Amino acid sequence: MTATTAPRPSFPHRHLLGIEGLSPLDITALLDMADEAVEVSRQVEKKRTTLRGRTQINLFFEPSTRTQSSFELAGKRLGADVMNMSVSSSSVKKGETLIDTAATLNAMRPDIIVVRHHAAGAVHLLARKVDCAVINAGDGAHEHPTQALLDALTIRRNKGRIEGLIVAICGDVLHSRVARSNIILLQALGARVRCVGPSTLLPSGLERFGVEVFTDMRKGLADADIVMMLRLQRERMNGSFVPSVKEYFRFFGLDREKLAYAKPDALVMHPGPMNRGVEIDSEVADGAQSLIREQVEMGVAVRMATLEALARNLPNG
């Protein structure tokens, strides 16, 4: 906006590649900005001019409905010109590498590129090859920082704080970028983080992240304030990591009975899209303790905050 507005907390980063590397102050600044963006999104007139004249490219090497539309809406509400590019794996196989794609897009002079890629580190690689700001919208099993920010915003608005809460992250931690970003963020803000799942779905060295590790869901949920479920990919359900959907749901699916082990006012979250009857029972997903729909609303707000924070650091920002 203009120089006459009140000074805001600064966000001293050119890109948002991960939660790793952000200070608690950086995170809090983004969450505070996101709180304001929630109010903007709840008005009839949702349009702002913060990003007017700016070009935002959503570059998705992996299909995504909700994250891509959330970034698109966030950009449009701030007045940016938003272009969506879905790069299917087939066109990558035609020979154009990630770096070629980056160079091509860079030549179109975008201001912000939002990237999702199936390989860990791919967004870092791309960020080194372009002149604009880059937002990581998920890279392999590495990080998904805006998801962790939206989860934190949702928790903070419902519990009034993050510090001191017990958060149980349950399910396929091994393949989950959401889990990694959440572990780092929640610990930075003082939460006690637990990871719960079968050992085949827990990454090696997890205890050295400073989390408590549980392979028994009931113990892992005991006294939890927040139960955060993770999605289990279909190809991992039948024998490779867990024997069957039936067995997984029986021992690690969140149903009313298991949720009863958590605090009575515990809240349930899921990054979506949900596999009902696999990692979560419909009764819980749609129940009074569920924050799952609110998470989607917070997603747009957090992405607006991120875009705005990075846009301020752009040349002539």
Added chain:
Amino acid sequence: MKTPTTQARALVFTNARLVDPASGREAAGALLVEDGVIADIGWDEPGRAGPAGAEVVDCGGRVLAPGLVDMRAFVGEPGAEHRETLKTASEAAAAGGVTTVVCMPDTDPVVDEPSIVDFLLRRARDTAVVNIHPAAALTKGLEGREMTEFGLLMEAGAVAFTDGARSVTNAQVMRRALTYARDFGALILHHTEDPDLVGSGVMNEGELASRLGLPGVPREAEIIMLERDLRLVQLTGARYHAAMVSCATSIALIERAKAEGLPVTCGVSINNLTLNESDIGDYRTFLKLSPPLRSEEDRLAVVDALARGVIDVVVSDHNPQDVETKRLPFAEAADGAVGLETMLSAGLRLVHAGHIGLARLLAAMASQPAALLGLPAGRLAAGAPADLILIDPDEPYVLDKAALHSRSKNSPFDEARLEGRVLQTFVAGRKVHDASPAS
């Protein structure tokens, strides 16, 4: 290039600090070369003059040692000349003080027939400036199913048998190959990594891989394959060399096998001696290797094993990769790093850090691999080939990958500070590399 005619003129190295890794002897001295071989050595006589008319190289007190023998280098010829040819690999080797290179059989076509060994030797004779000895495939097409013609391949000039970067997973195939190899006294080099346990893994399994979101390679992939092999060696009695060990448990296994008297030796990559998994940092693909860089504890264990002589050989594991196979997301990038030119400088880090003596390092890089391969090189002795290197072990420099002689520039030591470099390299008495100042 290399002229088949013998050196007409004698060559004398004076004022040298002679280091003979084969005997462990280290003293000031002079050395005389005639007809491409070491004719005489003047231990403790640095000023000893040669015959009249001999060319004199004043070493100025610097180290004169046998040229290095690298048991494991991938060269792209035939089939991947855009990555490396025998010519460029040999120039890189000469610059790094490596005077004998054993090239791996994973080429296209695979080195699994005598005619391809013959092709390589002729090609090397015509284009390479250092000695090239092919290792032939252990199984046809590197497919791990049928053994190759060990006898005929050895007659053609193959010095060892290996499936290169692949492991033979079928224990029955390995058993028969070892049994048959014993009759010919053939040396088997085996890359010990169970491919099923490696799975999609791309770096050492553990906290760091988990933080980077990369699938890990457990140490057990190496340990289990190595343990199986050692039992098969006990069964068959064949000469077996574990190509590259990378972790503490493997060291313990090798140590036990040696104590049991098994004909077992092992090597280590210069990378696993001098780098660890943390060096991968922000997804640096030049450090994506097989075996992967392990933890600092593992690195210290292999350094200690080298110092104690449990590890016999240090290899460059030279593996040239072009930009297109490395400028990719980490998990999608090819394995491997170039190493011929930096192996000695990197190894000297261990000497400067006080982990190991210079003679011990050179033994693992020259005399011991030569002995395993049955080559006369790697020692300072009358009658040995005049494959020599003049080294300044203390000269500091910063590696610039653009200055590498190798056709590929994927060095994990790019921009690294190194101490100690090769000034001159001689093969059969002929100078093939000269980096000494013009003065």
